[in-house]
Amino acid sequence: MKTYIVLFDGVCNLCNSTVQFIIKRDTHNQFKFSSLQSEYGQNFLKERNLDSSDFKSIILYEPEVAYYTKSTAALKIAQNLGFPYSLLSVFLLIPSFIRDWIYSLISKYRYHLFGKKDSCMVPTPENKRKFI
Template sequence: MAIPNDKKIILFDGVCNLCNNAVNFIIKHDKNDMFRYASLQSDIGIQLAKERNIDATKLDSILLIDPGVAYYHKSSAALHIAKHLSGAYPLIYAGIILPKFFRDWMYDLIAKNRYKWFGKKNSCMIPTPQLKALFIDN
């Protein structure tokens, strides 16, 4: 699948249960169809990270790519994603006023323990046929 220019791309750890649940949550609350998804372990995920001088094998963070504009990782990515969700979730974006070092410290604490606390799959998530069109790495 071609990389869409008009969608924000979320790269996530495809074997992480927390990350997979977060992607499912985002899909459910993405009423304006803003996002497309790929695992960091996929060829396209590795390519997109590499284009931004990021080693996907060492990344323990979600990565949000806004084509032609910027990319965000760690807490900044999570907050920018929340800003585009339906319901009250955009209010979470107010957390952007907290110092980045503090937000990322909290993010890193969860990221470091995500497999221990939430578990890990043996392989990347396979989207259901209904959701397959949302994934650029299929």
């Protein structure tokens, strides 16, 4: 079974809700999580020469294979959650510049629309093993 690491903006309410959504539907226990603000997240960004202060994209990391950002990351997560969420992978047929434009628009206004926490979420004791 493959393991994927989802890196997310730890203070974003939309991102935190997305993580909770994934956890509830991860029946094969294949996803681990880390905030982009954490030591792991910061090291990940720096090792790949990515901006370590720009948290406008979720990142899906498939160790030893690749990492994906923005809409591709979101759709590949859905693809790995099984039916019916895997049906969303059909949107991978749309060119990424179109998908990412929509993703970036939502990302730009996410704090305004969904709110922001003062600090990163703390995982519940039952979910702690899923976080890096």
